[in-house]
Amino acid sequence: MNTVITERHTTPDLETDDHRTVGDYTLAEPRFTCRHVNVFYGDKQALFDINLDIGQREVIALIGPSGCGKSTFLRCLNRMNDIIEGCRVEGDIRLDDQDIYAKEMDPVLLRARVGMVFQKPNPFPKSIYDNVAYGPRIHGLAANRTELDEIVETSLKRAGLWKEVKDRLDHPATGLSGGQQQRLCIARTIAVNPEVVLMDEPCSALDPIATATIEQLIDELRSRYTIVIVTHSMQQAARVSQRTAYFHMGRLIEVGETTEIFTNPRHPLTEDYITGRFG
């Protein structure tokens, strides 16, 4: 143990260093562009000067130790932080070149474009059908019952759940297994036809088999949606993402191609995390 510590690189002091993100955070055709994003919870600063582009139809994984700010950053992208009392977001975040924190931007419409899947499956205490139909109903996406049925069926099919639930759409969603519930939540999210799907550790409450199903699903969804996934599992990040961003203590340390990050990390902190020295 001691030998490991002596061999360690000198860790940069993030409090004092004027640090810059390692790797190219810009993209030619971005969906999201984030520049100089700072987030505060009351007096405490949670994110420091984040710059990151998120591309079209890619899966980008946000990784890092607990409390590094990756979930906070994710929740900036659909203004979920708005509902937390005392949370303040500074900087410039643009979706398709529209400032999402501008006065004219309605967070309700934004969240219809940027859907979210949460850590713990959170189906509403309603039937399976009503869970998926909830979003289309409130946004008026279906003119009649037939169209709504179609949306529900397509969404469940895309989420890979249709075969398992097609005969019991009127059963309560809470009766499904954890993995099924999470796929239902994904179906519920894509039923609104979003451009981006944010996933906040979507597999952390699931067993390995359900996790594998969801990961396969993420890979399939990539052809239609941009996916930003926060994960604690580095194997998962390596399996599902094309780009990876490594966060540490509220800073974006390194960003790049996933294969590059995992085989050849450039920043010592990234290397420590990926080789399992901490986190």
Added chain:
Amino acid sequence: MQPHTLFWMLLGLAAYGYYLGRKRALTVSGGEIRRLHSLPDYYGYYVALWCALPALAILSLWLLLDDKIILRWVLAELPPAYRNLPPDRLSLTVNVIANLLAGERQANTVDPALAEAAEHYRHLKQLGYHALTVLVFACATAALTWAHRRISPTLRARNRVETVVRIALVASSVLAILTTIGIVLSVLFEALRFFEMVSPLEFFFGLHWSPQIAIRADQVGASGSFGFIPLLTGTLLITAIAMAVAAPLGLLSAIYLSEFAKRRTRAIVKPILEVLAGVPTVVYGFFAALVVAPWLRDLGARLGLSISSESALAAGLVMGIMIIPFVSSLTDDALTAVPRSLREGAYGLGATQAETITGVLLPAALPGIVSGLLLAVSRAIGETMIVVMAAGMAAKLTLNPLESVTTITVQIVALLVGDQEFDSPKTLAAFALGLTLFVVTLALNLVALHVIRKYREQYE
């Protein structure tokens, strides 16, 4: 020694037993508490319990029985003229003796034989106390010594003490249940006596309530009638008005408190709202009778309506205000208990705050809301004071909220106020009404329980 002195002495002895037991435990442990099976305190409690419990059992048994036994002896010694009296005359004789003992009659005013019996009684009682003192102390000391000598490091004192504590816990809950059963049974039997005199058919379906019982056959209004339908409609009418006030106000304020109010506002507003439930109902009563009812009457006069100065509306409105906290507090708790993940799920789909509340939070909180509403209903049905003061006593069969009505509880009060004969249907009707009321509230509680059970697990 008097029993109460004995009781305190016994407690003192038990305290001493605790001290002795603890000390002996420390001695046998040889200074190493870890060698003991239980902590030293438990050995103390062990000795104290052994010292106190058997002796207390003897004491209470004696106090329960001694009067009866002594009385039997005294009566057996009475001259045959008294002994062969019929039971009701005999109880008069016993009363005379009791009065002599209490000093309410002088010995020279009664038959010398009775005076002698009283003296005899007093003597036996004194003797009994002496015997009791000896017995109790002998028992307590013997038990104390025995328990004290049994103390060794392997004695499982904690388990013994915990068994006693567990028995005490069970006994307490059994006592509570038995009391409830006792109340129900006594109401039930009195109600059955009522139904022997008045047919249940008349009681449950009769449309006229006028509980008079004639003293003479030729009295005016001699025939009493016991149809409880007007009382039921009155109760339901006032409850409906109260709920029409409390349900919307309570629900909306709960939604404001849990979803819109800042944490500080909520910390101030919620307790203030809950104070409404703490105001004595009699205060609501005169508020209804002296402020709301006249105001309603004047308002009615201006609008061309005739509103009587005692109206169901006045009572219902004020009662509605009173039960707001039952609705708002329980709804607020239920809404706050809905997991944040459901809220975020709805917001994440682009639901507005209104859509989240009506589409997700209220359905998820439904069990809590329903139980709050039903609690408020049972409170409204059982409320008496406001109705007595503001809605009047007239048992009219009407659904017009502007007239005066009366409720089941008010009539129970009216039937039992003043001097009563306990065998007239008028008095017994109160028990029948009480039983009906009990069944109605019980049914509501069962419905509430069912609703909560059925929907409770939905978001877990």
